[in-house]
Amino acid sequence: MAGEKRLHVVTGKGGTGKSTVAAALALGLAAEGKTVLLCEVEGRQGIAQLFDVPPLPYEERQVAATDDGAVYALAIDAESALLEYLAMFYRLGRAGKALDRFGVIDFATTIAPGVRDVLLTGKVYEAVRRREDDDSYTYDAVVLDAPPTGRITRFLNVNEEVAGLAKAGPVRRQADSIMTMMRSRRTAVHLVTLLEEMPVQETMDAINELTDAGLGVGHVVVNQVLPSPLSDAAAERIASGALTSTAVAKSLARVDVEVEPQAAEALLSEGREHVARQRLQAHQRAVLLEAGSPVVELPHLEDGVDLGGLYALGRRLVEGGVR
Numbered sequence: 259m260a261g262e263k264r265l266h267v268v269t270g271k272g273g274t275g276k277s278t279v280a281a282a283l284a285l286g287l288a289a290e291g292k293t294v295l296l297c298e299v300e301g302r303q304g305i306a307q308l309f310d311v312p313p314l315p316y317e318e319r320q321v322a323a324t325d326d327g328a329v330y331a332l333a334i335d336a337e338s339a340l341l342e343y344l345a346m347f348y349r350l351g352r353a354g355k356a357l358d359r360f361g362v363i364d365f366a367t368t369i370a371p372g373v374r375d376v377l378l379t380g381k382v383y384e385a386v387r388r389r390e391d392d393d394s395y396t397y398d399a400v401v402l403d404a405p406p407t408g409r410i411t412r413f414l415n416v417n418e419e420v421a422g423l424a425k426a427g428p429v430r431r432q433a434d435s436i437m438t439m440m441r442s443r444r445t446a447v448h449l450v451t452l453l454e455e456m457p458v459q460e461t462m463d464a465i466n467e468l469t470d471a472g473l474g475v476g477h478v479v480v481n482q483v484l485p486s487p488l489s490d491a492a493a494e495r496i497a498s499g500a501l502t503s504t505a506v507a508k509s510l511a512r513v514d515v516e517v518e519p520q521a522a523e524a525l526l527s528e529g530r531e532h533v534a535r536q537r538l539q540a541h542q543r544a545v546l547l548e549a550g551s552p553v554v555e556l557p558h559l560e561d562g563v564d565l566g567g568l569y570a571l572g573r574r575l576v577e578g579g580v581r
Contacts, residue, residue: 262399262444262581263399263444263445263446263476263581264386264395264398264399264400264442264444264445265382265386265399265400265402265439265440265442265444265445265446266280266283266287266399266400266401266402266445266446266448266476266580267402267404267410267414267445267446267447267448267476268280268283268401268402268403268404268448268450268479269404269405269406269407269410269447269448269449269450269464270406270407270449270450270451270457270461270479270481271406271407271408271450271451271456271457271460271461272406273452273457274450274451274452274457274481275450275481275482276403276404276406276450277298277302277304277305277308277403278308278481278563278568278571279448279450279479279481279556279571279575280296280298280401280402280403281296281304281305281308281309281403281568282556282568282569282571282572282574282575283401283448283572283575283576283580284296284322284329284401284572285322285324285329285568285569285572286569286571286572286573286574286575286576286580286581287327287398287399287401287572287576287581288322288323288324288327288328288329288572289324289325289327289569289572289573289576290327290576290581291324291325291326291327292327292398292399293327293328293330293396293397293398294327294328294329294330294397294398294399294400294401295318295329295330295331295332295385295397295399295400295401296321296329296330296331296332296400296401296403297331297332297333297334297381297382297385297400297401297402297403298331298332298333298334298402298403299334299335299378299382299402299403299404299405300403300405301333301335303333304403305321305331305333305403306331306333308563308568309321309322309331309565310565311331313333314331314332314333315333316332316333316334316335316338316339317332318330318331318332318385319331319332322565327398330397332381332385334378334381334382336374336377336378339377339378339380339381342381375412375413375416376416376432376433376436378413379413379414379416379436379440380432380436382400382402383432383435383436383439385397385400386400386439387439404447407449407460407461407463407464408460408464410447410464410467410468411464411467411468411471411473414440414447414468414471414473415437415440415471415473416433416436416437416440417433417434417436417437440473441472441473441474442474443474445473445474446474446475446476446477447468447473447474447475447476448476448477448478448479448580449461449464449465449475449477449478449479449551450479450481451478451479451480451481451546452480452481452482453480453483453538453539453542453543454538454542455538455542458542458545458546461478461546461549462545462546462549465478465549465551475551476551476552476580477551477552477553477554477575477578477579477580478546478549478551478552478553478554479553479554479555479556479575479580480543480546480553480554480555480556481556482556482557482558483539483555483556483557483558484557484558485557486532486536488529488532488533488536493533493536496526496529496530496533497530497533497534497537501526501529502526503519503522503523503525503526504519504522506522506525506526507519507522510522552578552579554574554575554578554579554580555578556571556574556575557574559571
């Protein structure tokens, strides 16, 4: 559909749950009837762990299905991508594997990280553009579990990375084609964060860097949000000191719960800490809104993230406009 993205790049500071969000988004889009490819490029086999399947090889495999859609997954590594690249463009089938045995490919992808990123993003580029015999796209959408925010701009901005390595030739042409896709309106970079100072600051920095590089920022996804059971009035009473431990004990006694004074004071102390955390979260939420990107919040799942939890988070993402 018009306006919907073909490539969703998901990034975030380590520990914010970006891989979980990427997997949930893939499921949410599949629940809309789409065939989705979920890719990872960091070699951690995070997709396999989330979907409880064996480690993924360098080939696309179905990991989930909905009534009308499906999620396929692919773990991309630079060495396999280079072998595929050599076979496709230089017809170096057996010769390419011989180079691999001698360690040449590992050397090339290590000594030239810009080329490594071209290979990784190049495989994503191929998947986004791939068509079937009837000219329909193989995948309605591709979701990329990308590197963390600290290096996301460098990873996506492959033209800059190869500028000093390849002025012309197939690598340069590949980088130019990738950048055209990355800067397309059908591509969005979503940033996952927590309502904490460091992840929020890193998110804001990444938004500025991505914007300066001409890369489209999609949604900011605030993960693991804990709602407060307190009303604004109750929170204010706790924060201001108007509520005492004696009042807490009397309130509990009215519902037949007897507590010692020390326990009542401990409960009140926990309440003050909770209110302080909620106010810190509110401040960080306001900082994120200043960036001008749409924000969608995901709840903290008390029972952990199983397949059912991923589906629930996916629905929340799609309903929040990430599509």
